[in-house]
Amino acid sequence: MKKFLNEPAAFVDEMVEGILAAHPEQLAAVAGALRCLVRANAPRANKVGIATGGGSGHLPLFLGYVGEGMLDGCAVGGVFQSPSADQMLQVTRTIDSGAGVLYIFGNYGGDIMNFDMAAEMAQMDDIQVEQVIAGEDVASAPKEQHEKRRGVAGIFYLYKVAGALADEGASLEEVKQIAIKAGENVRTMGVALTPCIIPEVGKPGFEIGAGEMEIGMGIHGERGIRRGPLLKADQIVDEMLPVILNDLPYESGDEVSVLINGLGATPKEELYVLNRRVSQILGERGITVFNTYVGEYATSMEMAGASVSLLRLDDELKRLLAKPASTPFFTQLQLEGANP
Amino acid sequence: MITILTAQEVKTALTEIRQLMDANRDRLLDLDNDLGDGDLGLTMAKGFAAAEAEAAESEETEPGRLLIKAGMQMAKEAPSTLGTLLATGMMRGGKALDGQQGSVTEQVAALLQAFVAGILERGKTKPGNKTIVDSLHPAALAMKQTAEQGETLAEGLKKALAAAREGEIAARAMQAQHGRAAYYQEQSIGKPDGGAVVGVLIVEGLAKAWGE
Numbered sequence: 141m142k143k144f145l146n147e148p149a150a151f152v153d154e155m156v157e158g159i160l161a162a163h164p165e166q167l168a169a170v171a172g173a174l175r176c177l178v179r180a181n182a183p184r185a186n187k188v189g190i191a192t193g194g195g196s197g198h199l200p201l202f203l204g205y206v207g208e209g210m211l212d213g214c215a216v217g218g219v220f221q222s223p224s225a226d227q228m229l230q231v232t233r234t235i236d237s238g239a240g241v242l243y244i245f246g247n248y249g250g251d252i253m254n255f256d257m258a259a260e261m262a263q264m265d266d267i268q269v270e271q272v273i274a275g276e277d278v279a280s281a282p283k284e285q286h287e288k289r290r291g292v293a294g295i296f297y298l299y300k301v302a303g304a305l306a307d308e309g310a311s312l313e314e315v316k317q318i319a320i321k322a323g324e325n326v327r328t329m330g331v332a333l334t335p336c337i338i339p340e341v342g343k344p345g346f347e348i349g350a351g352e353m354e355i356g357m358g359i360h361g362e363r364g365i366r367r368g369p370l371l372k373a374d375q376i377v378d379e380m381l382p383v384i385l386n387d388l389p390y391e392s393g394d395e396v397s398v399l400i401n402g403l404g405a406t407p408k409e410e411l412y413v414l415n416r417r418v419s420q421i422l423g424e425r426g427i428t429v430f431n432t433y434v435g436e437y438a439t440s441m442e443m444a445g446a447s448v449s450l451l452r453l454d455d456e457l458k459r460l461l462a463k464p465a466s467t468p469f470f471t472q473l474q475l476e477g478a479n480p
Numbered sequence: 481m482i483t484i485l486t487a488q489e490v491k492t493a494l495t496e497i498r499q500l501m502d503a504n505r506d507r508l509l510d511l512d513n514d515l516g517d518g519d520l521g522l523t524m525a526k527g528f529a530a531a532e533a534e535a536a537e538s539e540e541t542e543p544g545r546l547l548i549k550a551g552m553q554m555a556k557e558a559p560s561t562l563g564t565l566l567a568t569g570m571m572r573g574g575k576a577l578d579g580q581q582g583s584v585t586e587q588v589a590a591l592l593q594a595f596v597a598g599i600l601e602r603g604k605t606k607p608g609n610k611t612i613v614d615s616l617h618p619a620a621l622a623m624k625q626t627a628e629q630g631e632t633l634a635e636g637l638k639k640a641l642a643a644a645r646e647g648e649i650a651a652r653a654m655q656a657q658h659g660r661a662a663y664y665q666e667q668s669i670g671k672p673d674g675g676a677v678v679g680v681l682i683v684e685g686l687a688k689a690w691g692e
Contacts, residue, residue: 224559225567226552250561253602257564260571261552 141337141344141442148339152196152218159203163468166207175223176230177203178213188306188315189213189235190242192299193228194251195220197338198359200469201295201438202245207467210303211244215258219338219441220360222250228258232267240268240312244298244319246291247275270312272319274298276326276449278387279356279365290358293401293438294326294449296470297461304460322457327384330447331376332357332364334405336440355379359403359440373410377417377448384450385425392426397461399449400432404439406446411435414446430458431475455479482633482690485577485587487546489690491535494550497685498528504681511674515661520562520674527558527566547574547591561659562612562675565599569616572598582627585636588690589627592620592640609658610668614651615679618643637687644683651676 146154156174160167170176183189193215194202203214213231215223232241241262243255252273259269274291281288302319310318332354335344346361348354353371356364371379390396400415402408411434422429430453438447451457462478465471474480482489501508501524508521534553540546551570554563576594580587596616600606607617622643626636656668 224555225564226556226559229555249604253561253564253604254559256602257555257568260568261555264548264552264571 143337143339143442145339148342151339152216155196156203156216159468166466166468167203170230170234173227173230175216176213176227176234177206177216178231178234179206182212182235183237184212185237186239186309187212187237188239188242188310188312189232189237190244190299190302190306190315191215191228191231191235192244192295193217193223193231193255194246194248195222195360197336197441198439200436201293204469205296205299205303205467207465207470209307209463209465209472210299210467210470219340222248222254225254225257225261228255229261232258232262232269233265236262236267240270242302242306242312242315242319243269243271244295244302245271245273246295247273247287247289248291268312270316272298272302272316272323274323276323276328277330277356277358278327278383279329280358280362283387290362292328292330292359292449293399293447294328294451296399296433296437297326297397297449297451298322300465301457301460303465304463307463318456318460322451325388325452325457326449327387328399328447328449329356329380329384330359330364330401330403330445331355331380332361332403332440332443332445333370334442334444335361336404336443338441353445357445359438359443361440361443373413374417377414377421380448381418381421384448385421385427388450388452390425390427390450390452395428395430395453395458396422397430397451397453398422398432399437399447399451400434401437401447401449402435402439403443403445403447404436405442405444408435411446414448418448430477431461437470481692482584485543485584485690487535487538487541487543490543490546490550491532493686493689494528494532494535496689497682498525498532500681500685501525501528501678504677508674508677511672511677514671515656515664515668516659516674519560520678523558523560523563524678527554527563530554530557531570542578544574544576544578547571547577561603562678565603565612566678568598568602569595583630585623585627585631585633588633588636588686589620589623592616592623596620603658605658608654610651610654610656610661610673610676611658612673612675612679614654614673615644615647615676616682618647619679619683634691637683637691641680641683641687644680648672648676648680
């Protein structure tokens, strides 16, 4: 695999330097620390701050959603590595306006430990901190053990609705509750076609055979549900989507938002081929779609593959999802069809 | 003999522990090469050096608050899993010290118990998983028992150190459950755990600083 690289060890810092150079009006590094990113105008007066963090290698996750209507800060880890508690603390101190800070992050051991530690340290500074852990990958654990599920692309919806509510001046508890509600109503499942390469390692950490796919693989190559011959696009959706639908379950009469996410190397054309079948099945099941997002929202370096996420909407989630947002990696105008 | 724990005692202890980490740096590196990612000796030397320096420069006179400050510096300079867990232990131990009105033996017992409890909670582990807890937990228990029996701090630390050493030896027979060491599964059995050795060094440092 060919890559654009200088020194592999400098990969993450150089990526951040490039992002800061491209978006100086939106993003800033805390006191020059490239791995601690905040909105350029942080903190926003009287607004609950929302912070996230996680390993690099997943753009637009995590830092790409720092901006208007979404997040206030992000601690940036090495590729597939948790950032440190101290980085999270620096971000927390910078984005707290006095209204408190909500951490939203994925369900991974290192991230949990470090955000927990950061929260404890921030509380010593008298900063109120609450945490919501996203874990919606139905392939990563059975429903009875949902607390073990990994957080993947569906975390986008938590950021979107929590960010929209925080912008309206809601309290820390209210913002936390809407993030929890989004988390309870979102489910994701993915399929991987090729492995990915950590730049400092230089070769894939696992293999997927030329004619194979792995259904349910995680965004760091975690084991999925089944490995098998690559099927046709419709057959893949026919296998994955019912697992998502039956898990919540999503039922006739429900309204959902759909997120078709590319894992890094899959062209948008193919994502739309997948969405064609997703939309057919949802129609057959009597589930209406309010808004469909298709593109890269949570990647795994150059992995080829995709994930499908559904967010079940109620009036409140729909209203917040529809609000405008503007970040370096995600921009949305007010969506039509939701009560403002 | 120490009759009350002051900020100076915390500084002395951090210096003793930092010296032990320096002296054992290569041994820890070797252990971690066998079962981890090979940087344990470096992160411990760096983390305790940062904690020691933070405490030495601080004007804080409350021993508990000084330990909390040193812990936060450890979190900053040694952001590995073990560094974060030790920082947690120092912060929780410091909090426990501030509320502790009893004898110096009881103070140190409370510190060690809170230290271990913090690691157990944040690391989501329990004794028996081949971690630092397997040397520190028996040490904290031994310290608690001597405090309850009204014995001296020196006696308590002597027993705590013996318990830590026994615990570290017992941990060799365990199978790793956490971190990179867990990938080795049964192959981890029979090998010393770097974290458990770090636990022994910490208790040894306390015994050197406060045990006379």
